[in-house]
Every structure is written in structure tokens, then in C-alpha cells.
Amino acid sequence: MNEAGILYVVATPIGNLGDVTQRALATLQQVDAIAAEDTRHSVGLLRHFGISKPLLAVHEHNEQQSAQGLIKRLLAGESIALVTDAGTPAVSDPGAVMVQAVRQAGIKVVPVPGASAVIAALSAAGITQPGFYFEGFLPASGSQRRKRLQTLKPMPATLVFYEAPHRIVECVQDLHDVLGGARQLTLARELTKTFETIHTCLLTDALEWLKSDPNQQRGEFVLLVHPDTQEKAQGLDDETVRILRRLLQELPLKQAVALATDITGHKKNELYEAALAHKAENLQKGSDE
Numbered sequence: 001m002n003e004a005g006i007l008y009v010v011a012t013p014i015g016n017l018g019d020v021t022q023r024a025l026a027t028l029q030q031v032d033a034i035a036a037e038d039t040r041h042s043v044g045l046l047r048h049f050g051i052s053k054p055l056l057a058v059h060e061h062n063e064q065q066s067a068q069g070l071i072k073r074l075l076a077g078e079s080i081a082l083v084t085d086a087g088t089p090a091v092s093d094p095g096a097v098m099v100q101a102v103r104q105a106g107i108k109v110v111p112v113p114g115a116s117a118v119i120a121a122l123s124a125a126g127i128t129q130p131g132f133y134f135e136g137f138l139p140a141s142g143s144q145r146r147k148r149l150q151t152l153k154p155m156p157a158t159l160v161f162y163e164a165p166h167r168i169v170e171c172v173q174d175l176h177d178v179l180g181g182a183r184q185l186t187l188a189r190e191l192t193k194t195f196e197t198i199h200t201c202l203l204t205d206a207l208e209w210l211k212s213d214p215n216q217q218r219g220e221f222v223l224l225v226h227p228d229t230q231e232k233a234q235g236l237d238d239e240t241v242r243i244l245r246r247l248l249q250e251l252p253l254k255q256a257v258a259l260a261t262d263i264t265g266h267k268k269n270e271l272y273e274a275a276l277a278h279k280a281e282n283l284q285k286g287s288d289e
Contacts, residue, residue: 005032005079007070007102009095011088011114015192017048019115025049027112032078035070037094041085058082060094067101074107087117092136092162118160121188121222124198129227131157138163142170149178159225165218169210175225176203182241184226190219204242236274240264248275 008027013019028034028051035058036042042055058066070080082089082098089095103109118134133155138145152159159179163171175185181204189197197216201209203225210216236244243263247256257275261268 003077004107005074005077006108006110007074007099008079008081008110008112009089009099010081010083010112011116012042012045012083012086013192014086014115014117014120015190015196016115017045019192020049021112021114024112024114025051028053028081028083030079031081033073034081034083035066035098037084037089042083053081056080058094058098063094063097064101067098070098071102071105071107074102075105081112087115088113091116115192117162117188117191117220117222120191121186121198121224122158122160124188125186125200125224127158127186127224127226129156129158132160132224133157134160136162138171138174140167142174145171146174146178149174153179156227158227161223161225163221163223165220168217168221169207171223172203172206172210175223176206179203179225180238182238182245183228186224186226187216188222188224189216191222193219195219202242202245204238236266236270240266240271241274244271244274245278248278253279 008031010024010027011021012024028046028049031053033054033056034042034046035056037059039055039057046053056066056070058070074080082095084093084095087093090099099109122132133152135148135152138148138161161171172185172187181202183203184200185203185206186198186200187206187210189195189199195215195218199209199216240260244256244260247260250256251259253272253275257268257271260266260271260275264271
């Protein structure tokens, strides 16, 4: 009886083809076949690197059925690479069902890591607070999306989402409405591609930024909602925090606090403590960068 083959879970570039790893190329060259989310997309990648292998279609609509066929080939001794259109299979992309079935059949699964949109976005966002929670795609339904965001709201970590261009505006609106306008949002768009954009702003300003240029609504998004800052914990509402931050950008601390006191009606000592916390946070960011 033949020794079982190996299923290689191979990460491919998320945009820039130069990000492919040598190990990924070597693996794709040596396997007997390649299981791809979209064979039409993958054939272009393989042709670019001079790789010619049989392609098998494995997508979300046939993954369970395809898994059984792949397991038979693996048990017969073939080795197969699993790829998605961009990035790592089974991470907000088809592949998890396949990997689970192969592992349950006692067949070896080997990851071949590579480019990651999540890690790329986090690395360039400058978020100093530790920890992040990767949600992936939020529900497409507005009501279900807002319900899910309510569940995630108390989490102290950075919240990381994927979003498609046709839902980006309504998704950011829901982020603002549920999580509040005072939290910062980093929008990472078209990472590693020609029109890559990484923009950080308050959630209260994010919709205006998106709508001011329709080009910024195109492409695939990684959304990073920064953790709540200390000002929030001190009981200041979102609008007060926003006003205080804006004033601190233009005025010395004491003047900003005095003016914020007049505008918002909050106690001066509360605003002063919040201003100090915000200044300390920015100072820490500067030292880390």
C-alpha cells in the first residue's frame, strides 16, 4: 500500500507577486496537483512563475464533496497544494472544511505561510496597545452586523475586520453607530497593490473621508478599530472626547481643557485627567515608533 501524500496549505500573495515565498514556489513545483478556490485566477499566478500543474476546483460550494475526492488521491500517495485567490486558505476563505476532513482521515497537513493582509495592516497602523481580535467578515445583513458588533464592543483589544467594497460605507456607519465616534479606525485598502492606502482617523470622521473620494471605496479592506482609550473609561461621552482631542491638536493643554470645559459642561478636572492620558498615549506612540 502506498504511503499517504501530504496536503500543503500554501499562502499566495495578497497583491504584489513579489511577496511569494521561495518555499511556496518550491512546493507548488513539487506537488502532483493544486486545489484552487478559482482555477481561472490561480492559473495566472502559476503561469507567471512558470509552473504547470493539474488544477482542481475547491470552493465554498463544493468543498465538502471535493474533500472526499482529494482524500482518495492523498491516500493513494499524491501530494496536493491547497491555495486560495489571495492569502492563506482557510482564513476567511475556503479551505477549513478541506483541512479538517484531511486531518480527520489521518493525513498530514503542512502549512506554507506567506503574506497576510491582517498582519500587514497591523504592522503599518502604529497601534501600541497589545492584542487584537480577528473577526474576518462581519455579517452582510445590517441588523446581524450591528448585533455582532454589540457583542464585540466590550473587548479591550484591537478589532480586525475584512470588508468588501460594496459594503464598506454601511459597515463603517455601523462601526460608528455601535462602537462610538471617539474610537480610532485604520482603513487599510488594496494592501501591497498599486493604490494601497492606509488611513487612520476617528470613527466620527471615517464616513466623510470615504465619501469625499469614491476611489477610496474601491478594493478589499482591512478595518482596524483601535481599543478604547483611557478617556472613555473616565466616563466622557464620545462627542466630548472628540472635541477635547481636536482642541489638543491646536492648543496647549491648559487652554484646550479650559475651552473644552466651556463647550461641553464637563468638570475641568475630568477633562484635565483625560487630556493628560491622551498626551501620554501619544507620547508613548512616538517613542515606540
